[in-house]
Amino acid sequence: MTVKPQGTPVWADAMFTDVEGAKRFYGAVLGWTFGEASSEHGNYTQAYADGKAVAAVVPPMPGSEEASRWCLYLASPDVAATAAEVRSNGGRVLLEPMQVGDFGSMCIVSDPDGVVFGAWQAGAHEGFEATKEQPGAFCWAEVFTREPAHADAFFPAVFGYASQQMDDPNVDFRIYNVEGEPVLGRMKMTEDFPPEVPPYVNVYFSVSGCDEAVARATGLGAVLRYGPVDSPFGRYASLTDPQGADFSILDVNHLTGEAPELADLP
Incomplete structure (x- = not known):
């Protein structure tokens, strides 16, 4: 497994009320194709550019009224420690550290002024598979x-x-x-x-x-x-x-x- 240095962007995903509409839009604009939805993980669906994983789309959790937005995940060797650092530096932990199967562990946090992002501790899912030069990445x-x-x-x-x-x-x-x-x-x-x-x-x-x-x-x-x-x-x-x-x-x-x-x- 290739471990990315702490703080490196490693993944991006977004919640959409109309997931099929999002797939049509980003497929047409960025050339993405999509894998099968994972019912075990809230119908999380990975997007691919030329067969390489580049992002994901997912429906909102039941009862959620959050607006659609992209969330960037930064590499962390230990998401529990990152969550503690966020708190000690004036940020907020919006979703406590959690294990996502064998894929890795995550948390969702914000800086002191409300900039929302995630931290990702890689397991089987190491993050982006395509380089920035690849269209759609x-x-x-x-x-x-x-x-x-x-x-x-x-x-x-x-x-x-x-x-x-x-x-x-x-x-x-x-x-x-x-x-x-x-x-x-x-x-x-x-x-x-x-x-x-x-x-x-x-x-x-x-x-x-x-x-x-x-x-x-x-x-x-x-x-x-x-x-x-x-x-x-x-x-x-x-x-x-x-x-x-x-x-x-x-x-x-x-x-x-x-x-x-x-x-x-x-």
């Missing part, structure tokens, strides 16, 4: 928050991240690194975000052709929130799917401009 994620100082204290304390700040007076953006590799971004939410939008983790999936993927998504009822725009990291856009889950797409092969300078932080 997870390729990046960012914490969007109105209180960047809180996130910048919390996430490194819990996961041991080293931090780098983008050298741009117009954008408050930070990168969290694990073993010298960038694994997660942190973006300050500006006044462009309506006050009713809570802080969240924005998950990016790789596409081949950002504009074409946007056209497919909006043609199926998604709302385009931003883009498509070029960047040194790829051409990207942010959308809300027909059931209200936010996500972004990124063409990692369409690079434009110079990468910004990053300053190492103590």
